[in-house]
Amino acid sequence: MLKEGQVRIPAGCAIAAIIDRKGGLINGSEIIKSIALMHDRSNGLGGGFAAYGIYPEHKDAYAFHIFYDNAEAQKKCEEFLFKHFNVDEAERIPTKKIPAIKNGPDIWRYFARVNRVRMRNARLDEGEYVVQCVTRVNDAYEGAYIFSSGKNMGCFKAVGYPEDVGAFYMLDKYDAYLWTAHGRFPTNTPGWWGGAHPFNVLDWSIVHNGEISSYDANRRYIEQFGYKCTMQTDTEVITYLFDHLMRHHGLPANVAADVLTAPEWDEIDRMSPEKREYFTALRSIYSGALVNGPFSVILGSGKGLLAINDRLKLRSLTAATKGDRAYFASEESAIRIVCPNPDKVWSVSGADPVFVPLEIHQKEES
Amino acid sequence: MAVNYIPRRFNIVRDKERCIECGCCVRQCSNECHYFEAGGTTVLADSTNCVACHRCVDLCPTSALRIEKHVCDYRENANWTPQYQQEICRQAASGGTLLSGMGNPKPYPIYWDKILLNASQVTNPSIDPLREPMEIRTILGRKPEKLTVERKGKAITKMPPQVVVETPILFSAMSFGSISLNAQKSLAMAAQNLGTLFNTGEGGLHPDLEPYTDRAIVQVASGRFGVHKDYLNSARIVEIKIGQGAKPGIGGHLPGEKVNVEVSNARMIPEGSDAISPAPHHDIYSIEDLRQLIWSIKQATGNQKPVSVKIAAVHNVAAIVSGCARAGADIIAIDGFRGGTGAAPTRIRDNVGIPIELALAAADSRLREEGIRSQISLIAAGSFRCSADIVKAIALGADACYCASAPLIAMGCHMCQTCNTGKCNWGIATQRPELTKRLNPDIMHERVENLITAWNHEIKEIMGGMGINSVDSLRGNRLMLRGIGLSDRELAILGIKHAGE
Numbered sequence: 020m021l022k023e024g025q026v027r028i029p030a031g032c033a034i035a036a037i038i039d040r041k042g043g044l045i046n047g048s049e050i051i052k053s054i055a056l057m058h059d060r061s062n063g064l065g066g067g068f069a070a071y072g073i074y075p076e077h078k079d080a081y082a083f084h085i086f087y088d089n090a091e092a093q094k095k096c097e098e099f100l101f102k103h104f105n106v107d108e109a110e111r112i113p114t115k116k117i118p119a120i121k122n123g124p125d126i127w128r129y130f131a132r133v134n135r136v137r138m139r140n141a142r143l144d145e146g147e148y149v150v151q152c153v154t155r156v157n158d159a160y161e162g163a164y165i166f167s168s169g170k171n172m173g174c175f176k177a178v179g180y181p182e183d184v185g186a187f188y189m190l191d192k193y194d195a196y197l198w199t200a201h202g203r204f205p206t207n208t209p210g211w212w213g214g215a216h217p218f219n220v221l222d223w224s225i226v227h228n229g230e231i232s233s234y235d236a237n238r239r240y241i242e243q244f245g246y247k248c249t250m251q252t253d254t255e256v257i258t259y260l261f262d263h264l265m266r267h268h269g270l271p272a273n274v275a276a277d278v279l280t281a282p283e284w285d286e287i288d289r290m291s292p293e294k295r296e297y298f299t300a301l302r303s304i305y306s307g308a309l310v311n312g313p314f315s316v317i318l319g320s321g322k323g324l325l326a327i328n329d330r331l332k333l334r335s336l337t338a339a340t341k342g343d344r345a346y347f348a349s350e351e352s353a354i355r356i357v358c359p360n361p362d363k364v365w366s367v368s369g370a371d372p373v374f375v376p377l378e379i380h381q382k383e384e385s
Numbered sequence: 386m387a388v389n390y391i392p393r394r395f396n397i398v399r400d401k402e403r404c405i406e407c408g409c410c411v412r413q414c415s416n417e418c419h420y421f422e423a424g425g426t427t428v429l430a431d432s433t434n435c436v437a438c439h440r441c442v443d444l445c446p447t448s449a450l451r452i453e454k455h456v457c458d459y460r461e462n463a464n465w466t467p468q469y470q471q472e473i474c475r476q477a478a479s480g481g482t483l484l485s486g487m488g489n490p491k492p493y494p495i496y497w498d499k500i501l502l503n504a505s506q507v508t509n510p511s512i513d514p515l516r517e518p519m520e521i522r523t524i525l526g527r528k529p530e531k532l533t534v535e536r537k538g539k540a541i542t543k544m545p546p547q548v549v550v551e552t553p554i555l556f557s558a559m560s561f562g563s564i565s566l567n568a569q570k571s572l573a574m575a576a577q578n579l580g581t582l583f584n585t586g587e588g589g590l591h592p593d594l595e596p597y598t599d600r601a602i603v604q605v606a607s608g609r610f611g612v613h614k615d616y617l618n619s620a621r622i623v624e625i626k627i628g629q630g631a632k633p634g635i636g637g638h639l640p641g642e643k644v645n646v647e648v649s650n651a652r653m654i655p656e657g658s659d660a661i662s663p664a665p666h667h668d669i670y671s672i673e674d675l676r677q678l679i680w681s682i683k684q685a686t687g688n689q690k691p692v693s694v695k696i697a698a699v700h701n702v703a704a705i706v707s708g709c710a711r712a713g714a715d716i717i718a719i720d721g722f723r724g725g726t727g728a729a730p731t732r733i734r735d736n737v738g739i740p741i742e743l744a745l746a747a748a749d750s751r752l753r754e755e756g757i758r759s760q761i762s763l764i765a766a767g768s769f770r771c772s773a774d775i776v777k778a779i780a781l782g783a784d785a786c787y788c789a790s791a792p793l794i795a796m797g798c799h800m801c802q803t804c805n806t807g808k809c810n811w812g813i814a815t816q817r818p819e820l821t822k823r824l825n826p827d828i829m830h831e832r833v834e835n836l837i838t839a840w841n842h843e844i845k846e847i848m849g850g851m852g853i854n855s856v857d858s859l860r861g862n863r864l865m866l867r868g869i870g871l872s873d874r875e876l877a878i879l880g881i882k883h884a885g886e
Contacts, residue, residue, distance in 0.1 A: 123756030220649050230509040232851055243756040266533040277537065283518045283855075297540040301546055302857070303524045304532050307759050311858035331854060334512055354428065376518055 032216070032228035033181070033202040034061030034336075035348040037318045037357070038324045043343060044072065047190030049357050050052035050312055053346075054132035055182035056353045060228075061202030063151050064084065066184035067176025069224035080107055080130040081149060084167035084174060085156075087125040092162030098338030103152050104131035107121050112175075112188070121253035124164075128173070131210035133160055136186070146221055146266055153220070158249055162303035164213040169222030173320065176201075184215075196377065199319045201226040214232050217319075218254040220262050224319045227254040229334045232312030240307025257316055261309050264321045276372035277315075278305045280327050286370070316368070317347055323376040328367045336367040345375045390458040390474035395437045398622045403449035404428060409477060410450060410775075413818055415808040431614055435508065439812035448706065469790070472731070483731035486711040486804030486814065488631055488723040488790065489767055491735050495723075496742035496875075497882030501884055503865045505852035512849040519845040523785050525622070525762040526691040527715035532714065545715065546691050548621050552841050553779060553856055557720075557766050557787030558604055558626065560586025562639045562648045563727030563804070564793075565821040568595060571796060573597035574830035579837050584787070587626055587637070589651035589661060590616050600691065605682065606660035608635055610652035623682050623690050625675070626782045627666070628697030629749040630724030630767040633738045637662035643816050673741070674866045676712040683713075691762075698722060698744030698767065702750035710761045712727040716795075718787060719744050721767025725790045727814055728805035739765035746879045749782025749861060758782070758861075773842035774852055781879065782861045792873035795836040796829045842844035 034054045037045055073212040083100070087093040100106060107130045114126065125164040138148045141244040153165045165323060167174035171196050172195075172362050181202040185191075202218040217224040231237070231253045237254050238248045244267065246259045257279070264275040278301055287298045302309065313333030328336045339361035346354040351364060367373055397418060406428050410419040416434040419441060421427065442450045459467045465631065472483055493801045505511040512519070523850065526547040533541045556572045570593060576583040577600045584602040585594070589611015594601065603620035605612050615621050628634065637649075639660035647658040669675050679692050693716035696702070700717060707715050710802055721741025726734065745765045752758035765778045768789035775786045794800070797811035804814035812824030844856075853859050865882040868876045 080690075230852075232505065232509055232853045233862060236858050236860055236862035239753055239861045239863070240759060243753050244758075267602060270534065273531075273537045274534050285518060285520050286518055294538050296537050297534070299524075299547075300532055300540045300544050303526075303544065303583060304528045304759070305541075306524070306857035306860065309855060311855055312505075312852045313767065325815045331512065353656070 023366055032203070032204055032226075033057035033349045033353070034226040034315060034317055035353050036197070036198065036199040036226070036319065036326070036346070037374050038197045038345050038377070039343050040323070040345065042072070042192035042377060043198065045198060045344075047185060047193045047195070047198065048292055050200045051182050051185035052114070052351045053348060053357045054185075054200035054202055055125055055180075055205055055264060057202060057348070057350055058128055058180060058182070060204060060349060063180050064178060064205050065172060065201075065203030066179055066216050067168075067201050067215045068185060068188070068190060069174045069199045069217040069219065069226070069321065070190070070193050071172040071197035071222075071319060071321060072195045073173055073193045074130070077107065077130040077153065078171040080132050080157060081168055081170055082091060082173050083129040083153075083307045084112065084129060084164050084239075085129070086128050086164045086166060087127065088162035092160060093125065093127070094271030096156055096160050096163035099152075099156060100129060100131065103134050105134060106131040110291045113192075115189050116210050120177055120179045120187040123177060133292055138299050140238070141272050145185045147350030148263075150234075154247060158247060166213060166331040167219050169219060169224070170321070172222050172224070172319075174217050174219045174224055176217065177212050178215060196379075197319050197324060199224060199226045199317050199324075208266045214250065214252070216254050218250070218258045220258050221266075223258060223259045223262055225254050225261070225316060226279075227257060227316045228336075229253065229313060229316075229329065230375060231257075231310050231314050233310050235308060236307055252332075253314065257310065257314075260310070261318055263303075272274060272320075273374050274301075274372070276325055276327050278308050278371060279310045280330055280369055281309055281354060282370055283330065315349065316342060321377070323374060326367050326373040327367045328372075332366075332369045332371040337364065338367050339364040347373075388476070389473045393433045393435070393455050396453050397432045397435055397441070398451040398453055398457045399428070399430060400449045400451070403447045405449075407445055408442055409445060409446060411676055411701055412483060413444050413810060414442045414812050418616075425728075436803045437799065438801040438803075438810045440712045470665055477596055484805045485731040485734055485802055486726065486806075487800055487802040488725040489734050490802065493722075496740055496871075496879065497770070497777055499869050499871050500777050500879070500881065501867045501869055502776060502780075502847060502851070503867070504850040509852045511852055512854050514842075514845040514849040517849075517854055518679065519849060520847075520857070521552050523550050523839060523856060524548070525550065525764075525784060528760050529693045530760060536845070542753040546689055548582070548691060548784065549580075550582060551599075552837060553783075553785040553844075554837055554840060555581050555764065555776060555785050555787050556583040556792055557789040558584035558602070558792045559727070559789055560588030560592050560604075561586040561651050562643060562816070563815055565824060566591055566647065567821050567824040567826050568793070568796060569594060569794070570826040571824065571829035571833055572792060573600065574826060575792070575833035575837065576600040578830070578834055581837070582621060583663050584624065585620075588648070589653060590619065591647065591651045591667065594698075595619070602685060604695075605846065607666045608660060608664055609665070610654065610660060610662075617682060617686050617690065618691065622693050622756050624693040624716075624718065625666075625682070625714075626694070626695045627669070627675075628720065629726060630697050630720030630738055630741070631726035632729040632733045632797040633697030633699050633722075634664060635730060635733050636664040636726065638860075643665055645761075645816055646814055648816065667796070670711050675709065678769060679713040680724070693718055693764070695720060695766075698739045698741055700739060702739070702744040703800075706748040706763075707755055707757075709749055710757055714761065717768055718764040719748055720787070721745075721765070723768035724766055725768070725793075726804075741765050742880050743848075743875075745783055746776060750880055753861075772840040775840065776847050776859065777866060779856060779859050780862050780865045782863075784860060792833045792836060795832045796824060798828040799881040
């Protein structure tokens, strides 16, 4: 059978996220509890988490999480990594053997900084250099797959129910200021760990619920700019869209969100001239990046969290706040089980993306 | 009497019991097939010149008329078909190039009929166009590479001229001369009411069309007929016509007898003189020359009009389209070899060029490989017979589609393929006042509008079924298409999978 990337597999899903906007740490057991409540929204064929702020001792290094199918793949991949990066540390990611998670690959992580000589010779900026190296490994090194490549963050994913995946990776041993989680319900059996979510590029990670009907329009749009959608998943293409709009075009996250979930024309026609001009230009230039069909997406990054919902609200997504924390989940119950009395609860609207910036990060920057 | 080597093609069959000898058919037939018996009141028919335009059939008050194929067998020969034999006889008699009207009628593959569309089931919902907004608004013109914003809600980027159409269906170029003013007027009125565009073709702009110039695409063709500063500035889009799908590489010839006062004024040529469009533009012998003409037009219009370049779909179409985009064309129209025409040399029409499906797919893919597809608009032309063809074209990569034959059929055209004779009984492809007056723009614009409105509904319905509520998400979405009965090579060029994959 063809594995993910060789065939396009539509999937339904559960998603959840928790962020502490002041940078306070949240234990992994909380997000597991939240996503576990939505057990029925996944079918055991994929679960995963993204955690931000988990590697403070290596915060300036890229944390590469890699699946290896065999020792040969590891050897070749490491050869590549050691050539293109200065690797500070390499280790097996600690896991706990549990019956629910079977037949996994060998899972390693590397803390690495770019090889500046090679980077300058390639005439690339750092982000582009890292993305191209990751794409190269995932594209050309059979049996090796880099599934996480951000700084001071990491993705953890596997074939299984999300709560089992959390136990497998012992996420209760990690504390993060931002967690996202995903439980997958693919409509056929890929049986490949790389196909689980979150999907990650640099420190952007995406969890996504839905099957976008604009997939190929979006894919063919983004592939114009050097991206290769090797996974053939909605999540991958949405990640690339955000990466392109924000990193290459320098758009703020909330403007990128406007591109993906642009308002309808009849709404735009009623706006003030300034806004009408803004949205018309945006829809005209970025028509290929408009995302259509049902989706709810949570985009995590070192700068904060962005939650968007499709224009017609075909997928559920609930948000809540309590003090410095914000919660998101496909179902409200998954929020209430970890935060029984939120200050505010609302259903994320298609027209109104929610952006929760990490305030501590901004302070550090300024 | 000279021998006529070619049997007639049709028989006019009159039901004598129904016929009331009213003579309606006699008055209607410009080919003079119907006539009154000498000195009498009995209506008779001579089928020799019948072209099966059905004017008499449709207007007969008692439905007494019927046209049937005149069957006259030749000895069977798969090579020397009756058509080739007859064409040889025509050329033996005339010594001239064979001429035909309308698009390529040969049984080449029609890929629209070998492509199937997708619909949502379970994993994502179809969208009900009666409940949810279903957007088919399309914006034509050059797009900047990226948007620069001051903040959310305020853009800094200044947009180049953009043209908003409320449907991805535009009316393709038909000049005053090739069609009647009434036919043009009907299209102009329909375009205005539908929020789309009509195209004046290369025949200049008749003053009667001035109220509609806001919805006009005006053409600059090799003959430069009727081109002046006001003409360029009155329109919404200026189109440089390099070629036409029905006759790639060939110019045009409007015979002097069709150049009446009105046509002469619109084209700015002497009355009764032949209007000859040279095969090439004599100031465009290469791509860098095209660039100069594009920029000349932009200067003449103060950079206020998008400039379109229309080319015929030929073998190297993808590279040509890319060259046009890089030469500064904001919109590129590709016309496939089934595209219609008022008159074309038969051999050219039937043998030169390639189908729009393949040309469009190749051009769209090429522009994407070069990373410039999103900056320009692509219009497909060359025979769209129904809304499903349009949906398939957009999914292959078109921004919009040019339609001409379909709106003509809405106005009465029966595809008799004799536009070149100037005797159109429906008042479309003719300049004879007694024929053009048969086409009333006040009625016909409504029929055209109805047609496009119906197609719009169908497009929305199909999009809804796919779970798509904006045409933006259909454009280039080739995963919505599957081929049926196509070879691997054809699938690869179309960039689609086979049904079942």
